[in-house]
Amino acid sequence: MREILFPIGLSIFLLAIIALIMLYNERHLHEEHLLSEHQQALDLPEGELVYEDADGQGEMLSSSEVPLIGKPDYIVKQADGSLVPIALKLNVLEASAPLPNHEVLIAAYCLILEDYSEIPSTHGILRYADREFVVPYTPALRKKVLRLLGEIEQYTEQRPPPLTKQKVNKCRSCIFQPVCPVGRGK
Numbered sequence: 001m002r003e004i005l006f007p008i009g010l011s012i013f014l015l016a017i018i019a020l021i022m023l024y025n026e027r028h029l030h031e032e033h034l035l036s037e038h039q040q041a042l043d044l045p046e047g048e049l050v051y052e053d054a055d056g057q058g059e060m061l062s063s064s065e066v067p068l069i070g071k072p073d074y075i076v077k078q079a080d081g082s083l084v085p086i087a088l089k090l091n092v093l094e095a096s097a098p099l100p101n102h103e104v105l106i107a108a109y110c111l112i113l114e115d116y117s118e119i120p121s122t123h124g125i126l127r128y129a130d131r132e133f134v135v136p137y138t139p140a141l142r143k144k145v146l147r148l149l150g151e152i153e154q155y156t157e158q159r160p161p162p163l164t165k166q167k168v169n170k171c172r173s174c175i176f177q178p179v180c181p182v183g184r185g186k
């Protein structure tokens, strides 16, 4: 009797394992399909959507090298492992080129992302209301972010930044807020 029951039990067990694997694969494929549909709807560049903050729910990202924190709207991981930050600035219309402060923002995101991938970012994307720009993460732009950080850190009450009357909202969305004596408390 035992000789008959053992193979039957083993077969049932194996069938259950196969069914579980099939169920897992089906769910996994379904999730991938939903994710790819979502990405297509967002019209994001090719790659894997690995981060999203368009709804404000993304975790805060930070650099271990410099006092920068930030939340890009999206991050797409390319096939080579590099990360592409995407910033939405949908209140900007009819710009013929990226605004300089937005270029700095993209470069600051790329700098932060150096902590999140061994392959450095090569560019980010700025999406305005009616068009988008690819912003190359050049050594010059990286240097500019570091220089601005250094300048902002030097400001004191006696030597405030030129923009002492920045709007609260602007400071809150500013990448330099953690080190800016004017924006920090806002």
Ligand code: SF4
Pocket: 152, 161, 163, 164, 166, 170, 171, 172, 174, 175, 176, 177, 180, 181, 182, 183, 184
């Ligand atoms: S935090 Fe505010 S004041 Fe400071 S650099 Fe940013 S926008 Fe200007």
